[in-house]
Amino acid sequence: MNLQAVIATNLLGFAMLVVLLITSRSARLRGQNSDKIFTSVIIVTAFACIIEMISFMVDGHNSIFSRAANMMTNSLLYMANIIDSYLWCVYVDQRLNGSERTSPKLYLILAIPALGGMIELLLNFRFGFLFSFDKGNFYHREPLGYSHLVITVIYLGLSLLIKFQHYRKNGKLRFFPIWMFLLPVIIGAVTQIFMYGVSIVWCCVALGLIGIHMCLQNELAYMDPLTKLYNRTYMNFIIANMESKYREVGGIMLDMDYFKAINDTYGHEAGDNALSDISSIIRKCIPDNTIPIRFAGDEFIIFCPEYNEDKMDTIIGDLRYAADQFNKKGEREYKLSFSAGISILDESKNIDVFLKELDDRMYDEKKTKHRK
Numbered sequence: 001m002n003l004q005a006v007i008a009t010n011l012l013g014f015a016m017l018v019v020l021l022i023t024s025r026s027a028r029l030r031g032q033n034s035d036k037i038f039t040s041v042i043i044v045t046a047f048a049c050i051i052e053m054i055s056f057m058v059d060g061h062n063s064i065f066s067r068a069a070n071m072m073t074n075s076l077l078y079m080a081n082i083i084d085s086y087l088w089c090v091y092v093d094q095r096l097n098g099s100e101r102t103s104p105k106l107y108l109i110l111a112i113p114a115l116g117g118m119i120e121l122l123l124n125f126r127f128g129f130l131f132s133f134d135k136g137n138f139y140h141r142e143p144l145g146y147s148h149l150v151i152t153v154i155y156l157g158l159s160l161l162i163k164f165q166h167y168r169k170n171g172k173l174r175f176f177p178i179w180m181f182l183l184p185v186i187i188g189a190v191t192q193i194f195m196y197g198v199s200i201v202w203c204c205v206a207l208g209l210i211g212i213h214m215c216l217q218n219e220l221a222y223m224d225p226l227t228k229l230y231n232r233t234y235m236n237f238i239i240a241n242m243e244s245k246y247r248e249v250g251g252i253m254l255d256m257d258y259f260k261a262i263n264d265t266y267g268h269e270a271g272d273n274a275l276s277d278i279s280s281i282i283r284k285c286i287p288d289n290t291i292p293i294r295f296a297g298d299e300f301i302i303f304c305p306e307y308n309e310d311k312m313d314t315i316i317g318d319l320r321y322a323a324d325q326f327n328k329k330g331e332r333e334y335k336l337s338f339s340a341g342i343s344i345l346d347e348s349k350n351i352d353v354f355l356k357e358l359d360d361r362m363y364d365e366k367k368t369k370h371r372k
Helices: 003-023 033-058 064-097 105-127 143-170 179-194 201-222 232-245 259-266 268-285 309-329 351-371
Strands: 131-133 139-141 249-256 291-296 299-305 338-345
Touching: 003 033, 003 201, 033 064, 033 201, 064 105, 064 131, 064 143, 105 143, 143 179, 179 201, 201 232, 232 291, 232 299, 249 268, 249 309, 249 351, 259 268, 268 291, 268 299, 268 309, 299 309, 309 338, 338 351
Parallel strands: none
Antiparallel strands: 131 139, 249 299, 249 338, 291 299
16 A cells, blocks of 8 residues: 555545544533543544554654654554553443443453553563564564554453343343444454555544444434433334334333322432333343333333234233332332233224224223222
C-alpha cells in the first residue's frame, strides 16, 4: 500500500469518526457510562487514524526528527490499540450490565493485560523487542510484537464472554449484535497482519463503531429505557411483519396487581423498581422467539409466533413461579403478582380485535382476584 492510499484510508476513517461523534450526541445526553465510554473509543480511534498517517509519512526518512517521530507514533499506535481494546470490553459490560455493576474492581482486574502491554511499550524504547527500525528508519515488527495482538484477542474474547453471560441471564438482546463491531475489526486486523504495509485496521474499527451506533439508535427508538423491553413503537413496527410471516401469533397480556398501591405506599421510586423487577422476570422466563412489549404503564404484551394457548399457559406458569420465587427472597418491600389474558391473532381478526380480546381476558382475571 503506497503512502497516498494510507493517507486516503485513514482520512476516510477519521471523517467517519467525526461524523459519528456528531451524530452520537443524542445518545450522550442520556448521561450513561456506556455512552461516555463509547465516545472515548471514538476519540481514541480518530487519534489513531491521524497518528498512523504520520507514522507512514516519516517511515524511511532518515533524520533525527524522523527517527524520533517514527518511534513515538508507532508507540502511540500500540498504546491506542491497547486502550481501544480495553475500553471496548468495558463498554460491552456497561452497555449490558451497567445498572447492576456497582464495583470498579472488575475493571481493575480487566486492566491487568493492558497495564502489561504498557510496560512492554516502555521497555521497548530501550530493548526494541516489540518493533524496531533499521538504519534506513524503516519499521519492522518483531516477533514479540504479536503479544499486543494477544492482548487485543483477550479483550475481544472477554467481550464475547460478557455478552454470552448476559444472554444466559437475560435472554436475547436484539439491538446489540456484537459481531457488527467485531467482524470488520477482525477482517482488518488479519489483513494487516498477513499483508505487511496494508493500513486498514483503524478504518475497519471506525466502520464497526458506526455499525454499533446504528444499533444504538434503533435501541433508543424501540426500547423502553426503564424496563429494557420493547416499546409500543416497536410493536407497531413488527405487527405487520408477524402477520405476513406467521399463520398465527399468540399474545399474552400482563397487568401488575396492586401497582397503584405500591406507588402510594412506598413511593414512585419503588414503583419504578417494581416495573424493572417484573420486566427482568419476563426477560428471563420467556423463550427466545417471543417478543416482550411494554404496552402502557404497568401493562405488558408478549407476542408468541405460532404458539397455541397451551404453550402460552406454560409461559404464564413460568412467570408466576418466578414471581413467587422473587417474593420469597424478600429483597423488596412489595410483592409482585400479575393478571394475565391470552388471545391468538389470525386471519379471522384484526389487530384491534386481538388487543381488545387480550385486554378483556386479562381484566376478567383481575376482577376475579379483586372479588376474593
